[in-house]
Amino acid sequence: MELLEIFDAQNRPLGFTKPKHDAHRDGDWHRTSEIVVLNTQNEVLLSLRHPDKRYLPNYWDVCVGGHLDPGETYEACAIREIEEEIGVRPEAGELHFLGMVDVEAIDEAVSLFDREHAAVYLFRVDRTLGQFVMQPDEVADLRFRPLATVLDEYRSGAYSLSYTPPQASYRQTLEMAAEFLKIDA
Structure with missing residues (x-):
């Protein structure tokens, strides 16, 4: 059973953990890492x-990522999730912290009240799609698309694809990446 540390709306720890399913059902704030993966042509994975x-x-998904384990740092989670989901381990200095985004995704049909404090990296x-190793139970396919196109x-x-909601927070995540790289997108 995956446990999540629970936080308040200001990202302060509340001192307890909860099973992931329960935290998503109850709308508890927890922490995640989101990683925008871009190739040398400024295409987002x-x-x-x-x-x-x-x-x-x-x-x-426009980024890879996942939930922090209890006691884990945002950066350690980002490195772990990249390695798990696409089979690449970032070297020291290859991850660039872009900022924080609060994500709220609600889907009452499946009892999902997801509230996340997400660190964005x-x-x-410099890889082709064939050089990634997809996590079989998480990822069904990969593709690159120009960051400017996805942001548009x-x-x-x-939308030309069914992107994961909530769109406003993922737009913010992609805009942070474009701004960091000074890409006119």
Whole structure:
């Protein structure tokens, strides 16, 4: 059973853990790391959530990431999640911290009240899709798309793919990456 540390709305620890499922059901704030993976052509790596995932199966994620284990740092989680989901271990200095985003995703149909304090990182890669190793129970497919194109879709609301909600926080995540790299997107 995966346990999550619980925090208040200001990201202060409350001193207890809860099973992940219960935290998502109850709307408890917890911590995650989100990593925008960009190649040298400024294309963002998109990952298709596995069809057997409990939440949001068959949606495209614009970043890799996941929940912090109790006592884990945001950066340690980011490194672990990159390695688990796409089979690459970042070297020292390859992760760039971009800032924090609060994410709230609510889907009453599946009793999901997800509230996250997410640390956002950028990870630049010089790899082809075939050089990644997908985590079989998490990722069903990978593709690169130009960051500017994905940001245009988020800003206009005209999506060519089914991206994971909530769109406002993921748009903010991608804008942080574009600003960091000084990309006119």
